[in-house]
Amino acid sequence: xxxxxxxxxxxxxxxxxxxxxxxxxxxxxxxxxxxxxxxxxxxxxxxxxxxxxxxxxxxxxxxxxxxxxxxxxxxxxxxxxxxxxxxxxxxxxxxxxxxxxxxxxxxxxxxxxxxxxxxxxxxxxxxxxxxxxxxxxxxxxxxxxxxxxxxxxxxxxxxxxxxxxxxxxxxxxxxxxxxxxxxxxxxxxxxxxxxxxxxxxxxxxxxxxxxxxxxxxxxxxxxxxxxxxxxxxxxxxxxxxxxxxxxxxxxxxxxxxxxxxxxxxxxxxxxxxxxxxxxxxxxxxxxxxxxxxxxxxxxxxxxxxxxxxxxxxxxxxxxxxxxxxxxxxxxxxxxxxxxxxxxxxxxxxxxxxxxxxxxxxxxxxxxxxxxxxxxxxxxxxxxxxxxxxxxxxxxxxxxxxxxxxxxxxxxxxxxxxxxxxxxxxxxxxxxxxx
Ligand SMILES: NC(=O)c1ccc[n+]([C@@H]2O[C@H](COP(=O)([O-])OP(=O)(O)OC[C@H]3O[C@@H](n4cnc5c(N)ncnc54)[C@H](OP(=O)(O)O)[C@@H]3O)[C@@H](O)[C@H]2O)c1
Numbered sequence: 500x501x502x503x504x505x506x507x508x509x510x511x512x513x514x515x516x517x518x519x520x521x522x523x524x525x526x527x528x529x530x531x532x533x534x535x536x537x538x539x540x541x542x543x544x545x546x547x548x549x550x551x552x553x554x555x556x557x558x559x560x561x562x563x564x565x566x567x568x569x570x571x572x573x574x575x576x577x578x579x580x581x582x583x584x585x586x587x588x589x590x591x592x593x594x595x596x597x598x599x600x601x602x603x604x605x606x607x608x609x610x611x612x613x614x615x616x617x618x619x620x621x622x623x624x625x626x627x628x629x630x631x632x633x634x635x636x637x638x639x640x641x642x643x644x645x646x647x648x649x650x651x652x653x654x655x656x657x658x659x660x661x662x663x664x665x666x667x668x669x670x671x672x673x674x675x676x677x678x679x680x681x682x683x684x685x686x687x688x689x690x691x692x693x694x695x696x697x698x699x700x701x702x703x704x705x706x707x708x709x710x711x712x713x714x715x716x717x718x719x720x721x722x723x724x725x726x727x728x729x730x731x732x733x734x735x736x737x738x739x740x741x742x743x744x745x746x747x748x749x750x751x752x753x754x755x756x757x758x759x760x761x762x763x764x765x766x767x768x769x770x771x772x773x774x775x776x777x778x779x780x781x782x783x784x785x786x787x788x789x790x791x792x793x794x795x796x797x798x799x800x801x802x803x804x805x806x807x808x809x810x811x812x813x814x815x816x817x818x819x820x821x822x823x824x825x826x827x828x829x830x831x832x833x834x835x836x837x838x839x840x841x842x843x844x845x846x847x848x849x850x851x852x853x854x855x856x857x858x859x860x861x862x863x864x865x866x867x868x869x870x871x872x873x874x875x876x877x878x879x880x881x882x883x884x885x886x887x888x889x890x891x892x893x894x895x896x897x898x899x900x901x902x903x904x905x906x907x908x909x910x911x912x913x914x915x916x917x918x919x920x921x922x923x924x925x926x927x928x929x930x931x932x933x
Contacts, residue, residue, distance in 0.1 A: 501534050502819045504600075507541035507567035509590055510579030511551055514604055514631065515544070517808030518577065519553045525812075535819040541567045544580075568593050575600040575626075575818060577811065583607035595619040595627070602814045604631035604807055607696075610705035613712055613719035617831040627826050628814025633706040634659055634783040636806020637799045638813065643713045643787075644828050651790035652714045654754040656933070659706040661781030661801040662690040662697035663729050663749040667766070668779045671737040671746055677730070689781045689802065699728035700749065700764040707751040707764060708837070710785075712827040715753065715760045717837040719827075724762040725839075731925055732766060736851055739879060739896045740768050743849075746776045750930060754844075761842040768849050768929045774798070775933035786933075845901035846931075847876065852914060852924035853892035854880070860919045864895070867917065871910040874900045892921040898929070 506522075508515055522529075522537045529535050543564040547555065561567050564586060567576060576594040578601070580587050587608050594601045596619065603609070609616065609629055620627045630640045634657075643652075658664050665687075666680040675683075681698070684690040696702040704726050708719040729749050740747050745768035753762045769776035774796055778784045783801030788794055800806040827834060854860050861880075868875065877898040899907070907926055915923045 501530065501536055503536045503538060504575050504815065504819050505538050505540045505572050506575045506577060506815075507543075507561070507570065507573040508539060508577045508579065509543045509564040509567060509586075510577075510581070511542060511544040511555075512579065513804050514807045514811065515577075515579040516552045517804035518579065518811045519558075521808050521812050523553065529816070533816055533820060535816065537815060537819075540573050541570055543567060565589060565593060568597050568599060573599065575602065575815070578603040578605060578608075579811070581605055581607070583611040588612060591616060592619065595623050595625050598623050598625060600626040600628075600818050602626075602628040602811060602818065604629070604811060606632040606702070606705040606709060610708045610719050610721050613709070613827065614831060614834070617826040617834070620826050621831060624823075626818040626822065628811075628818060629709070630814050631807045631810035633709050634785060634797075634799075635661070635801040635803065636809050637783055637785065637797050637801065638810065639710070639785050639797055640713065641813065641817075642795075642797060643710070644824055647787065647789055647792055647795065650792050652787055653790060654752075654788040655710060655714060655785065656750055656752040656754075656775065656930070657707070657710075657785040658748055658775060658778050658783050659703045659751045659785070659801065660697050660700075660749060661783060662694055663700075663703070664778060664783070665689050665781040666698075667729060667732070667737075667747050667749065670732070670734060671741060672779070674734065676734055677732065684781075698730050700726040701728075703749060703751045703764045707753060707762060711753050711760065711762060711837065712834065715755075716827070716829050716834050717760070718834045720837040723837040723839045724764055726763075727765045729766050733851075733925075735894060736849075736925060736927075739851065740849065741771075742879075743768070743877065743898060744771055745769060745849075745929065746771050747927065748775055748778065748933075750775065750933075756840065756842060756844065758843060759838060759840045761840045761844075762837075763842070766927050767933075768927055769933040770930075773930075773933035775930065842904050845903055847901050847929040848899045848907050849927045849929060850897045850899065850924055852895055853921040854895045855919045855921070856891045856893045863917075863919050867913055868910070871913065872906060873902055873910055876900050
């Protein structure tokens, strides 16, 4: 017998419109291959009269999106608005409480309210799909929940934000400033008009917290992730990283240590020829190191109408075919609180700062390094003017031998308060075997 899903869709922007067009176009494919029919019984967004890429008049319009939940015939609500609270949260909670299936692409919502959503989903036995919330078209949630089972995952590192990857890869490749690369990303529709969460690392952290919940059975929490963004990276950092054989990428990383699970989102230097170092433009990549599976790498488009709506459709098929998995692999009662850990791992670091061009500065610097137990693998001191060089400060770039995170943090504090450098030094770890 054909399984029918009666759907209400809230949010008709890039992803919502893509989902509707895909359902319209593939009706016979869904019927022939999965024996399912998707009936769109309601749609809603901010403005009914806005021009859209599908015919709005083919569907019943709801002025109040929450009224979709009260429509008895609708069994599945798809939220494609965004935002961690407000309407998206109300839609999720009320849909679940009213025994509707719920599908979303909203990472901020799941990252903040994952525990409550997990409890409600189990209580009401609904389907909850969120494949599109992490890495757009890459099927990472399904891979983790259904394919890499019985597999102890020790480490995951990833590029999860297309906007920041577009900015970083183009700064290096096209020799353009951060502001020019950001404007280009906005013109091409990769970056939001307010790109703050992309650039400051929070969007990547939302997504990482969701992956952590599935892999490490943690209640999603973005507060336990050490986060640094890409806003302080200058064109000269790309030049010098490249001279050393690296590209700069915003890396999201979680790893089991003796101490617990260490989690971080930070710009890193990555070998140019490594799988993460090669990822260009707005693409995403996820590398999973499993005890049994070995290295598994998934790469593809992390955003856009086609990739993201295809992940929503994949959730719809799972919903229709009766998938009954827990939200995060395990029951909410088996999830533990996510706690902040300090990494005891030693890593090499890239350091860049502007050193006062006066006699004795270099020997003072050498003494500070030696007092902090930091040894240098490479150092470049440039006799060039720079925008930041107003008071006769010249750029110094160093690669350290591996040190612990707290040792480098303490050196940065010391240098920041010293009058031999002009501003807070930039530091980025170097990713080995990216
Ligand atoms: N775009 C991507 O590539 C991508 C990738 C992965 C995940 N996502 C996630 O998918 C979700 C949707 O993203 P999007 O890019 O499709 O966003 P979008 O293009 O900005 O569309 C947002 C939609 O939500 C509607 N909306 C906003 N506030 C509303 C309100 N208060 N009441 C009713 N409708 C409201 C808007 O209505 P109007 O059209 O009338 O203005 C619009 O249709 C977000 O959670 C996003 O993080 C997006």
